[in-house]
């Protein structure tokens with residue numbers, strides 16, 4: 001019997017394994033596990049030179065160092081009692097994902113590279129002393145400014161800042177520009193992470209998605225989120241990442257078909273596309289084009305979904321192009337249901353239906369499964385308070401900023417003012433105690449009944465957040481500050 005040598009990269013190292021072509025699958029896996037320093041219950045994945053998943057077996061084709069495979073420990077077995085502790089598993093997983101992100105970042109698409117080079121050129125500009133005056137750190141001489149037709153420090157009407165040599169509006173515009181560049185860098189990283197989520201859940205192999213098409217699709221999605229305080233690309237990323245986390249925590253891969261996981265992740269990604277920063281109530285009261293187009297029925301959610309399918313209709317972005325007709329229909333119907341379910345006006349209807357299915361819940365029953373999918377998208381959408389306080393609180397500031405923008409506009413236009421958005425009535429604690437008590441806890445509790453392991457991940461942090469905001473609310477009342485502490 002012959003032997004063969006397999007070369008592969010694991011955790012950034014080049015390794016090789018030698019085995020007889022007739023040896024058992026368990027022996028082959030043991031060899032790879034040892035090389036990856038993986039535990040007996042970790043799941044291994046092997047990728048070919050072109051990035052596609054290849055099956056681990058004694059039949060794996062022999063190769064050389066120039067065409068080596070890539071081995072990854074993609075997950076720990078959640079069911080095994082002998083599995084390492086939760087923390088160790090998470091650490092391994094984060095380590096592997098980091099390696100993957102670093103690896104993928106090295107070969108990111110042109111789009112991402114373009115963004116990176118923009119940031120690089122911006123950094124070079126900053127390092128150049130001449131350009132430091134550009135963001136107002138150094139004072140420019142008066143006579144130079146005089147040559148410019150912009151309002152400079154010598155311009156008495158321009159409310160100049162003598163120390164910085166810039167008028168305030170110019171200063172703000174420049175700082176905004178700088179932050180936009182920095183944000184583009186973070187956004188490029190988020191796109192790489194989204195790509196990792198699609199790869200990690202094996203969607204590329206299962207649905208024959210070309211990596212470049214996925215990158216084009218993600219970039220179009222990115223372009224269709226608006227630069228608004230809350231419903232922006234970062235929110236899209238957080239919701240998608242929460243969905244990805246829930247899929248792993250609940251071991252949903254063993255309970256639902258891959259196509260349904262694809263619907264979940266893609267719905268999360270697309271669920272707020274082209275959000276204008278004004279709610280459905282505003283759309284309807286202001287009789288906007290969206291409200292007219294969708295007859296006042298979930299105008300925003302219908303719009304998000306329509307934009308998603310408009311992006312998918314572009315051949316270069318069509319990650320669904322290799323699917324069968326039935327698969328396409330299933331995904332389209334699933335995404336429409338999941339995205340439309342994010343309209344909070346339907347919250348009670350959707351939650352009550354799910355509650356009824358819980359005592360007899362069956363993952364194979366279509367209605368039950370669809371109800372669960374809607375709940376998962378909803379939970380991901382409003383899950384900021386399940387994150388650490390340092391992350392959750394800035395998100396609340398962004399949400400209130402968007403709310404206040406809307407109520408200010410409503411006041412200006414003489415439209416009914418949405419009460420929970422009114423800056424004169426709402427405070428951070430008052431906004432959160434009600435939302436957590438009456439929306440988050442009832443919703444998260446029902447999902448936790450189906451997946452008890454979620455208790456520590458989503459219920460406990462939200463209970464803590466409620467305690468925190470309740471204390472703040474009490475303090476504000478004790479100080480006699482009324483509604484706004």
Ligand SMILES: Nc1nc2c(ncn2[C@@H]2O[C@@H]3COP(=O)(O)O[C@H]3[C@H]2O)c(=O)[nH]1
Pocket residue numbers: 231279342343344381382383384385396399431432435
């Ligand atoms: N008060 C409050 N509302 C939230 C929070 N997260 C989400 N929401 C609301 O829940 C809604 C979910 O759908 P939208 O995105 O339309 O708008 C969101 C907000 O109005 C939160 O942390 N606090």
Ligand SMILES: [Zn+2]
Pocket residue numbers: 235239271272381
């Ligand atoms: Zn959302």
